[in-house]
Amino acid sequence: MDIQKFYVLGTGTMGNGIVQVAAQTGFDVTAVDINQDLLDKAKAMIGKNLGRMVKKEKISQEDADAALNRITFTTEPDFGQADFVVEAVSENPDLKDKIFKKLDEECKEGVILASNTSTISITRLAANTNRADKVIGMHFMNPVPMMKLVEVINGLKTSDETYKVVDELAKKMGKIPILVNDYPGFVSNxxxxxxxxxxxxxxxxxxxxxxxxxxxxxxxxxxxxxxxxxxxxxxxxxxxxxxxxxxxxxxxxxxxxxxxxxxxxxxxxxxxxxxxxxxxxxxxxxxxxxxxxx
Ligand SMILES: NC(=O)c1ccc[n+]([C@@H]2O[C@H](COP(=O)([O-])OP(=O)(O)OC[C@H]3O[C@@H](n4cnc5c(N)ncnc54)[C@H](O)[C@@H]3O)[C@@H](O)[C@H]2O)c1
The missing domain is CATH 1.10.1040.10 (N-(1-d-carboxylethyl)-l-norvaline Dehydrogenase; domain 2)
Known part of the structure; x- marks a missing residue:
């Protein structure tokens, strides 16, 4: 698995947790949202969470600083640089359709596009792209830094290779992935x-x-x-x-x-x-x- 540049779209409740965990587990993270205020809020939240972990002696101050330094916050991402993308924008099917179309146009060939959606069909999101075999659900739980599960959802056309990469990636992030199929709400919801x-x-x-x-x-x-x-x-x-x-x-x-x-x-x-x-x-x-x- 050759993934270093990890992009997260949406830095709300879920996105900021995914950004934090990815940065803590060594990825270079690009956190994307629609305006600077939201990015500042996400950065402050991640700083606060890491600070709490330092206080509880779960991580060192150096680890917390290193994690924060691995994150770039931006409203103008260059998706051409991404090795992996997780979409965690608001739960709106039309918005997600547009985003998957754009990601497919701008990301390098072969890059896996994951969605943190709670219910929207992965097969539907994949149909916006020319890489349906590389679209998958990566459903983190709230709060992301604390919850172990990642529900991994194979769309109708998701390849076995894509599933294996995401399974390995979730484990590298300290999570326990469980595979399910693409039906409304998956298993969790x-x-x-x-x-x-x-x-x-x-x-x-x-x-x-x-x-x-x-x-x-x-x-x-x-x-x-x-x-x-x-x-x-x-x-x-x-x-x-x-x-x-x-x-x-x-x-x-x-x-x-x-x-x-x-x-x-x-x-x-x-x-x-x-x-x-x-x-x-x-x-x-x-x-x-x-x-x-x-
Ligand atoms: N809240 C939960 O407990 C939970 C749990 C698991 C999965 N999810 C899923 O995670 C996703 C995000 O949910 P949330 O609770 O974090 O929502 P949220 O409302 O807290 O955050 C969504 C963020 O997406 C941003 N956004 C909207 N359009 C964007 C765009 N075009 N580009 C970049 N960013 C954009 C918004 O500005 C906002 O900051 C949804 O699909 C939701 O179903 C949520």
Whole structure:
């Protein structure tokens, strides 16, 4: 595997974690977003995360500095230099279609194009390119530096060679890859997201309040985090986008997005990233207060 120049498109919740882990595991990373403010935010977040690891003596200050120095933040990438690309832009099928078309035009022949999409078909994204055998899903989990799993998704035309490279790459990044096939939601979100959506229905129908719903799932099912708190962490807009793909592509009403989830997204309260979701993070982000939402 001859991959050194590792490009990441999108430096939001997921992108900045992928950038950090790739830099920590020795790749020269180019982090791309649409404006300088977002890049500055991502850089500050990565600096803070690395600083925390130094404080906990998980890594040395030299390692943290070296990782940061391996990252270039830019709004004007030269994709012709890339050895590998992971796309982690917003979960919007039309946007991702355009990006895969552009990446195919600008990247060297043979470069693998991976997507961190939560639900959008890898086969569909690949159809925008002339290298469908080199398009694959590389679905990192949130928060990327902490979570071990990478769900690797083979599209209909993904080659075995591409899968092997990505499997090896994920291991080099300290992750454990698991291979799945390309169906809506893959395995992770096919199972996780209907559970979260059902928790929002339970809240909407007044079955219980936010803390009670999360408490039942934490104490009773040994989940480390309740479904509503997890929804805030993932981003309510991302949760809704995933439910919409499951609903449309599996054409089954059991996947209909909860109206309260839709209302929350319309209000702009998207969870941790905006300061408010099912919990309020504005006073103390580590100890958020459950909100009353109807
Ligand atoms: N949030 C999660 O827990 C989670 C988990 C696994 C996978 N995902 C997937 O990861 C992807 C990113 O999700 P996120 O939660 O990080 O979203 P986010 O909204 O936090 O970040 C998306 C970023 O993409 C940037 N962007 C938009 N258009 C762009 C373009 N043309 N070029 C470069 N950057 C662009 C945005 O400015 C933003 O910074 C989505 O496909 C999502 O489904 C999310």
């Amino acid at each position: 096919r199972i996780l997201m209907p559970m979260i959506n059902e928790a929002v229905y339970a809240l909407m129908e007044g079955v219980a309040e936010v803390e009670a719903i999360d408490g039942v799932m934490k104490l009773g099912m040994a989940h480390p985090m309740g479904p509503l708190r997890l929804a805030d962490l993932i981003g309510l807009d991302v949760c809704l986008a995933i439910m919409e793909v499951l609903f449309t592509d599996l054409a089954d009403t059991k996947y209909r997005p909860c109206p309260l989830l839709k209302k929350m997204v319309a209000s702009g309260d998207l969870g941790n990233k905006t300061g408010k979701g099912f919990y309020d993070y504005t006073e103390d982000p580590k100890n958020p207060v459950a909100r009353t939402v109807r």
